[in-house]
Amino acid sequence: MPATAAEQTHSSSLVLLCVAAWAIPGAGHLWLGRKATGLMLLAALPLMFAIGLAIHGRLFPFELTEPLVCLAAFADLGMGAVYFLASALGYGMGDVRAVTYEYGNAFLIVAGLLNLLVVIDAYDIAVGRK
Amino acid sequence: MQSHLLLLATFAFFVSLVFALLAKDEPREQLRFGGTLFAGFLVAALVLGWLMYPFPL
Numbered sequence: 001m002p003a004t005a006a007e008q009t010h011s012s013s014l015v016l017l018c019v020a021a022w023a024i025p026g027a028g029h030l031w032l033g034r035k036a037t038g039l040m041l042l043a044a045l046p047l048m049f050a051i052g053l054a055i056h057g058r059l060f061p062f063e064l065t066e067p068l069v070c071l072a073a074f075a076d077l078g079m080g081a082v083y084f085l086a087s088a089l090g091y092g093m094g095d096v097r098a099v100t101y102e103y104g105n106a107f108l109i110v111a112g113l114l115n116l117l118v119v120i121d122a123y124d125i126a127v128g129r130k
Numbered sequence: 131m132q133s134h135l136l137l138l139a140t141f142a143f144f145v146s147l148v149f150a151l152l153a154k155d156e157p158r159e160q161l162r163f164g165g166t167l168f169a170g171f172l173v174a175a176l177v178l179g180w181l182m183y184p185f186p187l
Contacts, residue, residue, distance in 0.1 A: 037151050044147050044148060055137070100131070103134075111144075114148045117152060
């Protein structure tokens with residue numbers, strides 16, 4: 001059975017919501033009227049990502065020959081616009097000699113993964129599961 | 131910032147904060163859950179650290 005216009009509009013806005021939530025951490029929750037949660041996510045996740053960059057973490061490249069590096073790259077990409085901004089500004093080169101290098105990687109990777117969880121949470125709220 | 135303990139605590143703080151915001155709806159519940167999670171992360175890291183202390187690198 002073909003989807004009705006209302007259903008199509010709903011799915012388009014759901015896709016838009018998820019893209020916004022991915023691109024700007026907390027934007028999905030702000031869109032859905034959860035202002036306090038959205039603002040806290042908007043502050044916390046980019047700050048965590050910035051700390052990762054500041055302590056010499058690396059934004060991993062998409063090297064298909066190195067599966068773990070590729071997975072880490074996907075996790076980094078979870079931060080959305082912040083990831084692209086950091087890459088464009090030349091951050092995230094990483095310094096393997098720094099004592100905080102691995103911590104930096106952990107901050108960057110986990111910030112991206114947490115943002116993906118935030119996207120899923122925004123989706124669940126939008127469809128009424130939560 | 132090179133202190134491992136401080137970095138560990140900072141990491142635990144951010145993860146606990148996001149989990150608490152996602153898992154609970156009421157601010158009081160979020161504070162309680164986040165605090166418990168944060169304390170759990172710190173205690174687990176310290177206990178595991180001491181358990182691994184005798185092992186050589």
